[in-house]
Amino acid sequence: MHAPGLIPLLIVLALAFLLFGRPGRISNLMEDLGKGIKGFKKGLGDGDASPAAEPPPAQLRDQTARKDDERTGV
Numbered sequence: 001m002h003a004p005g006l007i008p009l010l011i012v013l014a015l016a017f018l019l020f021g022r023p024g025r026i027s028n029l030m031e032d033l034g035k036g037i038k039g040f041k042k043g044l045g046d047g048d049a050s051p052a053a054e055p056p057p058a059q060l061r062d063q064t065a066r067k068d069d070e071r072t073g074v
Contacts, residue, residue, distance in 0.1 A: 019026060
């Protein structure tokens with residue numbers, strides 16, 4: 001079996017440097033992932049609660065009758 005080429009080797013080395021270049025990098029990534037999952041679960045759980053009772057939106061009056069009266073002079 002032959003050795004990998006230069007480009008795949010450089011890609012693997014770049015990924016290894018990004019992951020292991022700084023101490024605590026992987027633990028920070030896992031912490032952020034855990035926070036994201038907890039937030040996602042919390043968001044899904046909030047959908048089960050009934051929404052707060054809000055008054056219905058205000059209804060607009062029918063303006064066509066008034067315009068007809070203005071045209072006829074009534």
